[in-house]
Amino acid sequence: MPEYVTDADDPRLADFTGLRDVELRKSLESERGLFVAEGEKVIRRAVGAGYPVRAVLTTERxxxxxxxxxGDAPVYVVSEEVMQGVAGFQVHRGALASMERLPVPPVAKVLEGGSRIVVLEDLVDHGNVGAIFRCAAALGVDGIILSPRCADPLYRRSVKVSMGAIFAIPYARMDNWYDGLEEIRAAGFQTLALTPDQSVIPLDTVEMSDRVALLLGSEGDGLSSRWLREADEQVCIQMSPTAMEAGVDSLNVVAAAAIACHGLMRGAADPVSKPISQN
Amino acid sequence: MPEYVTDADDPRLADFTGLRDVELRKSLESERGLFVAEGEKVIRRAVGAGYPVRAVLTTERxxxxxxxxxGDAPVYVVSEEVMQGVAGFQVHRGALASMERLPVPPVAKVLEGGSRIVVLEDLVDHGNVGAIFRCAAALGVDGIILSPRCADPLYRRSVKVSMGAIFAIPYARMDNWYDGLEEIRAAGFQTLALTPDQSVIPLDTVEMSDRVALLLGSEGDGLSSRWLREADEQVCIQMSPTAMEAGVDSLNVVAAAAIACHGLMRGAADPVSKPISQN
Known part of the structure; x- marks a missing residue:
């Protein structure tokens, strides 16, 4: 049964408080083991992926x-004003669900049986993480491995930007950055480090093995020198020399990830490499 | 000589008012024939591209x-508080320049001599337009044609997201949506309409002529049925059938544009198709 709540400070709404305050949310969500899904479509996908609903905050509409x-989760119904008071902004399509986090599988589990994986090192922007999950899922990447410091894919903005693709692709987080690549290589993956450096081999022409892990670095600095050095191969996306002279000398990480994930599927065992007829 | 201004309502600052108010800015900028560049790097690129500076708003720092x-443009120096009061938000790296718009060349001029162009139909999000300009410029696309209703590339957020790439690639705007493609085809371009429809030919395998125009549609609905029908060929980016079953059935327009611009360069006459050695 829906419960009507009229006070933004009501303790029953505590899961939803201050959604724009990144630091507050990080500590609150890890302490309580929850995340927040926004909008009907994303909430449905999270439920479909098996995440239990803790509580829902919505408006009558x-x-x-x-x-x-x-299911049996408590549903708190509030006015638009209370909604905005709790969340701190105007909520997209008026529905929020706090969901229980599930244990993230070990890295080995995500690598198992995979042919193409993406490894994200220290990305800081939640929107970028969400966008890359969406690309990777849509293009048929089998799984994503995060460095220990990489931004949280279950943070509200990641989930939102991913349009729920976060729930459609398995991911794991490394315990240890320093030896993180070693485990991936030991599992039989060829590691390809993406860099804007135009002197290395283009991703389009590199010889790919059956199992390939593509490494993507953080927004500002790209991959660490350790990972660049440790990778089997450094690869680039070819850019226009004219543009580079004009100072357009890089792609943003999501555009680079999209092109690279697409390139990664070349020769992959996945059925994505064959056109699909809708007839 | 810098002029120190202490009042956010000072009429000398009128070029910079309400930068977050999209409707206000649209009418103000078109009336005055100006746009706003934000941050030193972008301002330098705009100046380098030949846009005259009308005025600068900055802080002592x-x-x-x-x-x-x-040059001779007036420079208004204000406190952080006045800056925020005028602009309506905390300004990135504390410098804004209002610049004079220059006449946009006719479509024919941008098509002239081009081998690969991108045509944007009715994109509404300024950030997406800026991001697509950045991709297109970096990957060696020769020019961009906008439909009459497509969002303005010189809007502050477009310029910012493009990292100044707006100034590195020629663009023009169609007068007329209905007959817009006809002019492009008459100039000898093969028109390829990008669609998420997986039953059409993948862009990676389509036979491309020397002159190709890639058509990209708006964020929500994609290309209009008229343009889809008029194009020489409909093309898709192949997606994973598994992901599509899980509801991840599209890429965002920037990711799609990045992959498509990269694919467009295949076989192009541009030197981007050859690896560049930095040694």
């Missing part, structure tokens, strides 16, 4: 649209 | 960094 997916 | 590029 959006209540009916979620009725069938909520 | 950032004044020196711009001294050599400003």
């Amino acid at each position: 959006w209540l009916a649209s979620l009725a069938d997916v909520l | 950032w004044l020196a960094s711009l001294a050599d590029v400003l």
Whole structure:
């Protein structure tokens, strides 16, 4: 049964407080083991992926649209104003769910059976992480491995930008950055480090093995020198020399990731390499 | 000589008012024939591309960094608080320049001599337009044609997200959406319409002529049925059938544009198709 709440400070709404305050949310979410999904579509995908709903915060207008997916979770119905007061901004399509985090599998589990994986080193922007998950999932990458310091894919903005693709591709987080690549190589993956350096081999022409791990670095500095050095091969996306002279000398990490994930599927065992007829 | 201004409502600062108010800015900028560049790097690129500076708004701290590029334009120096009061938000790296718009060349001029162009139909998000300009410029696309209703590449956020790439690639705007493609085809371009429809030919395998125009549609609905129908060929980026079953059934427009611009360069006459050695 929906419970009507009129006070933004009501302790029942505590899972949803201050959604724009990154530091507050990081500590609150890790302490409580929760994350927040926003909007009906994303909430449905999270439920479909097996994440238990802790609580839902919505307005009268959006209540009916979620009725069938909520199970026994408490549903708090508030006015638009209270919603904004709790969350700290105008909530997209008026529905938030706090969900329980599930244990993240070990790296070995995500590598198992995979042919193409992406490894993210220390990305800081949640939107970029979400966008890369969406690309990787859509293009048929088998899994994503995060460095210990990489931004959280279950942070609200990651989930939102991914359009729920976070729930469609397995991922794991390394315990240890220093030896992190070693485990991936030991599992039989050829490691390709993406760099803007145009003197290395283009990804399009590198010879790829059956199992390939593509390494993507952080927004500002790219990959660490350790990972660049440790990788089997450094690869680049070819850019226009004219543009580089004009100072357009890099792609943003999401554009680079999109091109690289697409390139990664060349020769992969996945059915994505064959056109699909819709007839 | 810098002029010190202490009042956010000072009429000399009117070029910079309400930068977060999209509707206000649209009418103000078109009325005055100006746009706003943000941050030293982008301002330098705009100046380098020949846009005259109308006025600069900055704080004491950032004044020196711009001294050599400003010419005779008035420079208004304000406190951080006044800056925020005028602009409506905390300004990135403390410098704004209002610049004069220059006449946009006719479509024919941008098509002239080009081998690979991108045509944007009705994109609404300024950040997406800026990101696509950055990709297109970096990857060696020769020019961009905008539909009449496509978002403005010189809007502050477009310029910012493009990292100044807006100034590195020629663009033009169609007068007329209905017959817009006709002019491009008449100039000898093969028109390829990008669609998420997986039943059409993948861009990677389509036979491309010497002159190719890639058509990209708006964020929500993609290309109009008219343009889809009029194009010489509909092309897709192949997605994973597994992901599509899980509901990840599209890429965002910037990711799609990045992959498509990269694919477009295949076989292009541009030197980007050859690896560049930095040694």
